[in-house]
Amino acid sequence: MSERRAVSPLKALARFWSGYSFIVVFIVILVGYKVVNPSLTMAGVMNILRHSAVIGIMALGMGLVIITGQIDLSIGSMLAFVGGLTIIVFNMTNSVIVAAIAAVAIGALCGLLNGVLVGKAKMPAFIVTLATMLIFRSVVRYICYTVPVDISGGSNSLFKLLSSNSEWKAFFNFGNSKLIGLPLLIAVLACVEILLVCAFYRSRSSAKLAGGRVKIIYSVIQAIVIIAVIVFWKPILAFFSSKTIGILPMTGVFLIALTLLIVYITTSTKFGKQLYAVGSNERAARLSGINVDNTRIAVFVITGCLTGISAFLWIAMNASVDPATTGGSNEMYAIAAVVLGGISMAGGRGKCVGILFGVLSYTIIDKIIVAMKMNTLIQDGVKGAILIIVIIIQTMSPVIKEYFAAKKARRAIKS
């Protein structure tokens, strides 16, 4: 009996690991960062979000594609392609809104091209997106070389936001702005409320707690939050306006909001369930009435849109796009983040919230290497090694479990 009790926390950890290994990995890496960089502040942590945004948003799309059992290798090149064209649009229209719409629309069109070739023409996604990867990269470089410099904004090998445009400052500020004061407070309150409502419906639908008691607990917590905000609004607002708590970067807000949206889609909508069904057993999905072709097209279009948003944020943060290098290898980082996030490459399995943690973990690794004053050339080496270690633990854990179970059984026979 005492022996069993001794094992149970380990067992609990093992169960948590099998479902949420990405959180364990994230916490370990974050703690590692704090160790090598003791002066880490809240603002530094927030910076992780900012630097994860571009790849993170692309990785969300990649996650959906992988859940349906496909792959999209073109998103890195697509980022440069969409980014370049978006800068041209901005330089010609001098409008941030039009540029944003253009980014998403061009991204969607690129995704549609991939999607139609995979979904309708039934070509393997690996081949299609390998081809479009080459096409996007080459075409955007060609465009940059060909268009006049006053449209590309930079040179014949660089797209740049035209600083003569009056909206230039607004665009750049948007990308580097931070949520502070009242907007941040509202955002935090909104998150708390969403979490409360989710928790409320969760616990109410599970039969363990009686509905009435949950309702009371829920109301009490909500009342406390509201009263606290009303009574202490001044110090709270001052707290959220101070620079010490760290401030949420605008790009990070996009990443978190889009993650929440994708998590909602994959867990609570019919479309989301159909993605898993298509990835798990395509024939059964088709014979259940799911339009497999259209589902395929839809995920590629969504990925295109998300890459468009990423391109827009990239421009807002950097004010330029180098058609030769921007987005290079990003598709590989996105795949790595998706896998680290626990999504099965075979399709049909995994939680999308893991993608966020996967991306954040990789960004922290970059920062650890900088903090340790190591050569940044080794970054990819470390990332690759961590991916292998985590996946080894995941794939080996059933084997290890079986080994111990067999050993235990053998001991039981002997005694």
Place this chain on the structure above:
Amino acid sequence: MSILEMRGICKAFSGVEVLKGVDLTIEKGEIHTILGENGAGKSTLMNILTGVLPMDRGSIVFDGQTIEHPTVPLTEKLGIAFVHQELNLFPTMKAYENLFLCKEYTNKFGMLKKRTMIERAQALFDEMGVQIDPIALVSDLSMGKKQLLEIAKALLFDAKLLILDEPTTALNNEEIDRLFEILRDLRGKGKSFIFISHKMPEIFSLCDRYTVLRNGEFVNQGNIADTDAEALARMMVGSSYVNSDIYRRRELGEEALGIQGLTGNGFSNVTLSAKKGEILALTGLQGSGSSEVMQAVFGSVPVDAGAITVFGRTLKRHGIHASMKAGISMLPSNRKENSVVPDMSIHENMFLSEHTLTGSRQHIFKKAEKKEYGEMKTLLNIKAADSENAVTSLSGGNQQKIFLARWLCTGGDIMLLDNPTQGIDVGSKAEIYQLILKLAETGKTILINTLEINEIQKMADRCAVFYDGKLLKILDHDEIDEHTVMMYSTNAVQAMEE
């Protein structure tokens, strides 16, 4: 002299006892059947015998030799061969390459002696009386020949005991006869067989002795000649088994489904109609087109000509979604390939089809679905601990009920069931028959495609017999019997031989 003696075999999976001291004795040169419902422990016992799973307790004596810890290589070496239900063949390789895989004849430089292997394979096929070209691609062979190739593979390396796990499910009647002939011949040569099947007629025509398992316990063993199907079925399911005539004549309504001159790949000019509340069986040999007609009505295979009407309205578009909107649903055959979504829970599997019809409201209201799940669970008597468990944790019969529920949730009035009792144990089969009759009473129009004639007798109001893609004859309930249905099928066999 017995070739195999298993005594007191026990096995538990994480505390749950699956085998509780099972005995099994196989004589030399006999065909022995192991009977039991799904979950009775047949496959666990076979996995222990072949060394796939370790046993907790018990003893195994094979061919005079005690096996302490069976492992796959050891049992293979001793001469136990497992011919799996899912064939372990590589379709892109040639027949002889499959035969000699990992045991190839080579010369001293490691080069393959292809000609020797082909000759050896040919000699073996001749000896068995099988017509397989050794250099044919496995993907080009018929299911029956693939099954025989698996058996040849076992014989090539001198297996003394062959385990055949439902070898006839994918075969047509002619292929089954051929297979049985060969098995009888091999029995005469001293080979022993363990034959696992759910089909009683096969057991009585082929097997010598039986062992019955129920809930992991040994129930009985004896000679097939001393018993009958009723008695065996009763042993398998215990006291709960009733083989009463469950068919009742019902009032039928207006025409629900009409098919006019439907033509497509594998069937031509099929005209049929079914009334509201009617159970119409389609039958015919493998490749007769009955399954294809069903798939065409559901829209999952294309049609070249013809029309489908549902309650007097002709379907304008052809396709799964159009058929579903008109109220047609189909439970496909081959549950594992065509119905199971293995990565999803029981709950998610059940609502997959309903979701595609209500796509305009994307949010899933879990509570409402939970309630509907509960209703389905009682209606269909589904045995599942938790709706969030993986669908693959259920037994075959319960899985099939989940997929039946998947279509009941869509509220369609016309249900097409393609081989609904495939790979399901006797107890669940009887339950599914009752269910289908119950559904017909509530006004559903049900078409069943099946090859089992006793199934048709139990349920169908009428039976449509197909031959070579054409509708040959429609029989009324009173006309349906083994002999009459077979007469039309025999017709087909003769035509095939010409």
